[in-house]
Amino acid sequence: MKKLISAGIAAVLSAALLTGCGGAGNAITVISREDGSGTRGAFTELMGILENEVDNTVATAEISNSTSVVIQSVAGNESAIGYISLGSLSSEVKAVKVDGVEATVDNINNGTYKVSRPFNIATRDDISPLAADFVSFIMSADGQAIIEEKGYIKASDNGAYAPSGLEGTIVVAGSTSVAPVMEKLADKYKEINPSVTIEIQQTGSSAGMTSTIEGACDIGMASRELKDSELSAGISPTVIAMDGIAVIVNNKNDVENLTSEQIKGIYTGTITNWSEVK
């Protein structure tokens, strides 16, 4: 019995050593988000990974369904690459320059960093006065301050908000990415106008647009540009904030800059080794 066990342990250890010596060199570990995620949608579209409605993300890409797991995976793996919302960037990982431009709020504002997406709200033309007042609050200096506080980029330079004294209920539905900042906005608005109730439903961008068109909600949220079919159905978009998408690598990775062609190559599987992009 003892011989058997020690033989087993020896076999396992030597197998581990043998494979360990092989190593994997500098193969890139590609980390992506799940299908349907707004971040993935925007990233694949901006980088040209999405072509003719077909998402060409390489099938062997690791899939994570939350920003924190993407950060954790990249932080723990020297050869990994991932992408996250700029608002969630932390010092655990390194954001690379895209086409030589650093991922900062300023560069998104002046349009040089192109990997960004709008946070949209959509409204019908026959919007209620109360909902319209909430929209004007979001676009006011007070509303935009909350957006900047949450790590996004403001989209308007309007002046301060003047309370209207209206009352009633506003229903907001749509993107789960926009919802957290919308909740903060709603809290602040309710503080100023205590007799207003705001109901926020996290249904996803597409469902939010459909509800707005059908009149099931007053304001729809989308973490992407509106589609032509949605615009022609009689809703109009307002950009309430911009969210950058940072391409992140491990802190120990000495790659500082990637071109969008290289990022596309990595995510579609034509570039598989870090030595090809150095």
Add this chain to the structure above:
Amino acid sequence: MKGVFLISACVSVIAVVTICVFLFANGVPAIAKIGPSEFLLGKSWKPLENKFGIFPMIVGSIYVTAGAIIIGVPVGIFCAVFMAKFCPQGLYKILKPAIELLAGIPSIVYGFFGLMVIVPVMQDIFGGSGKSMLTASVLLGIMILPTIIGVAESAVRAVPESYYEGSLALGATSERSVFCAMLPAAKTGIMAGVILGIGRAIGETMAVVMICGNQSVLPNSITSGVRTLTANIVLEMGYAADLHRDALIATAVVLFVFILIINTLFSIIKNNKE
């Protein structure tokens, strides 16, 4: 007062029936719409292009569970034997609560442990991302230990002491008596524990989703990533709409059938024992 007891008894039955009805009412039409063979045997899962093939996930679930059994069962059984036969009283008082605690740790905590501890170790040994079938199997192997140890220990304890003493009297060593006389007698009980462990492993979600890589392709080695049925559901439920959502519920139907099979096996083995 009897009524209260009856209602309490009904609650769980009603819950099971409601879940069944919900799953099958939503899932079966989706399977029919996608096509049963395309759904179950399709190798491509691309919801945005209306390709819903869960074959890689079925294979992934089976592989990961098998790996967990290979790792967890020997350790679990040896541990159970030790606890029942060789463990000094003092050590037992520490071991038993420790194993019970292992069963009580939330699976998300296991997931973080896997991500922070097992994944880096796997990276060092095998290179690559460290998120693989093997990583998931190791973690699940640990997670099913308390289930297997608990059931196997009571099975070993239930074997009459005379088996052990008889074997000793024939000149066998203590180890040999335990492994060749007592373990075969406790076989059905141990099998029941293993099957409960399989059920636990195949249904595990939060821990696995963090460490298995989640690629929806057929794995080509034990160090490549896999996506399990449970991971597929939890990954995409948040954003899914229409047929995509129904396809995820249909994935749950498949998982439910797996669990039904496992539970049936469990009852068959238990009945054989009696």
